[in-house]
Amino acid sequence: MSVQVVAPIDILEAALDHLGQVVQFSPAVRGPSHVVVTVTGVEQSSAPAAFGRYLVGALAGAVGIDAQLSEQLLARGVDRREEMRRTVLSLIGKSNDFPTEEDELFRDMRRNAWMGEGVGHALLMLSARHKTTCVDGQICALAEVHQTPTRQGLDSVGMYVQADVLGVAIGENKTTCSYASKNLGEAIKLFVEVERGVHGPDLRAKLSAFRYVLPSHLQDQVKDALWTDNASYLPMIVYQDEYDFLRERPTLAKLGQPLERRRVIVVRLSGFHAFFDAVADAMRAAVEEVVV
Template identity: 65%
Template sequence: MSVQAKVPVDLLSDALDVLAAAVTISPAVPSTSHMVVRVDGLESPEVPGALGRYLVGAVAGAVGLDARLSEQLLARGVNRQEEIRREVAGLIGPTNAFPTADDRRFRDTRRNAWIGEGVAHALLMLGAMRETPCVDGQVQALTAVHPTTTRQGLDSVSAYVQAGVLGIAIGESKSTCSRASENLGDAIGLFVQIEQGEYQQDLRRELSAFRHVLSPDLAVQLRDSLWTDNASYLPMIVHQDPYNFMNPRPNLAGLAQPLQRRRVIVVQLAQFHAFFNAVADAMRAAVPEVVV
């Protein structure tokens, strides 16, 4: 008896299950200015393949605003497969060879940055499957991954619920081998700008889209003041070289949102470049599996 091949959305669901089993998200630990959430397990052998497959699915339209997988808008067919292959190559490069300074700049500032955003997106998707310490509640809606590495704006906006109360989480991801402190400072700067009144149109647009996917009891809680009344800030740093993320950060301490909702998500890798190379290889390999 032959075994029927799995449809793409089932492959993506399996990928999320692999990530959920491999990744450990430690409870949030308070410092004087923020909470620290550590994520381990991403360098498990099975993770790059699962993450690469998930990210191709996200690029190809399989991840909805409701933080669920769906085939409704998933790219299909040979022509679309070639289109997604080109998009993936534009995001991460056609190979992992970076012989020139410009090539390495692409790797460090574009490829790794986009994959790092993808790691954060996948962690938030796990937070939709079950409540995790990344967010102070369970994720109900999530913006799409950026379609290009140079798109300006917020890395992620998600809606979450805690005890029936809706909140939004705003994420900013940074990937750096050795400059964790500087990159965290850059990420914090975005949240300072938000509290100074910038990005209001971006937030209003994302929340407007969430109206159509949230349950009625949650959608009615969407309002213009939500990102000032009940927001979580989620700077995420993917790095290699040691840095003490418990160190106080005055700019974080000065933000209006309470300590519980200022969560620095930390992903430390033993082999930084090897991890990003493995995910990139997995993405290239996943295109014909996901887009059929």
């Protein structure tokens, strides 16, 4: 009996399809300084395995800046598979055992932080497939997943469209078991820097790249003023211990973008470490599935 071989791009499409079925985005709830969008379902069924496959696919070149999956640049062959295995193990470790304080620091500050950022990237990819409350529109371009967990600068930059009007989605991801308030405060500092022009060169470079994957009738909207005139700020917090995200954040309230475009995206996990262990296991296994 022949064994059916599933193409890597089909595995990645199935992973995103599964996430699209189980992940839910709440309506945006208005607070005094921002709105809150709650994401649920990320721990359901085989969602951690789907996240793991997606992240390996993103590292292997399957996710384009047009926010679409493509096999054109997808890594192939034995040499690329070994390269990808080394990359994955450097990001998440060879196992889920962290016996020393140094190992735990790697888990919390590097492994989980990087995977939390990857979860946020996947949520924006879902927002390219159908409209969600992450942004007021639909994602149509998305910068790549960071290749290293300690890279400085913007965690995510995307572009979205609503009624043929473009906006820029600027995200900052924080992953924490117990310190949601502190981590949200740290994320907000990034948007203060954006308004001070600290990240202008990075934003202009990404918008310039996005321009060429947009439909021709939208390209003329991509100008330097776009990220100041029509941006959404998206602090994304993956956490476990309860925190009231509707509480007023005065620094967030002072930012220049309208309240509806200050969107705090929250993903609460009932089993914080178990979730990331499951995603890590899935990533290690997915190298063999995705790079063939």
